[in-house]
Amino acid sequence: MIDIFLPTVHTFENNNIFTGSCGKLRFKITPNVIMATPKEVDCDASSIRCEIWYGEKCYELSDIEAEKSFPMSEEGRSDMKAWLEENA
Numbered sequence: 001m002i003d004i005f006l007p008t009v010h011t012f013e014n015n016n017i018f019t020g021s022c023g024k025l026r027f028k029i030t031p032n033v034i035m036a037t038p039k040e041v042d043c044d045a046s047s048i049r050c051e052i053w054y055g056e057k058c059y060e061l062s063d064i065e066a067e068k069s070f071p072m073s074e075e076g077r078s079d080m081k082a083w084l085e086e087n088a
Contacts, residue, residue: 002088006081009074012048013041022088024054026062029080031072046072050080052087 004022011018012031019028028051036042049069053062068083070076 002085004081004084004088006077006084009043009072009077012072012077013043013046019059022084024056025052025084025088026054026059027052027084028059032069033072041072043072048072048076048080050084052084 002022004020006020006029007016007018012029013033015031015033017028017030019026021027030049030051032047032049034042034045047069048071049067051059051064051067053059053065055062066087068080070080
């Protein structure tokens with residue numbers, strides 16, 4: 001069984017981009033953070049976008065094969081992990 005590592009939701013709440021791979025699958029996860037206050041993230045309005053491609057080339061030289069947005073929540077993170085593992 002494939003088990004792709006993803007960081008915690010808190011990582012994405014801090015506006016961090018994450019890239020990874022599994023076999024030929026490559027992915028880039030980019031948060032869209034909406035702030036409720038200057039120090040508090042509005043998780044209901046925020047989202048996490050995941051883009052995937054296959055092969056040896058980097059993001060900039062590759063054709064993105066699929067992309068999907070997920071809610072910025074633990075459930076959204078779990079759904080994204082399952083989606084990535086289905087596509088690996």
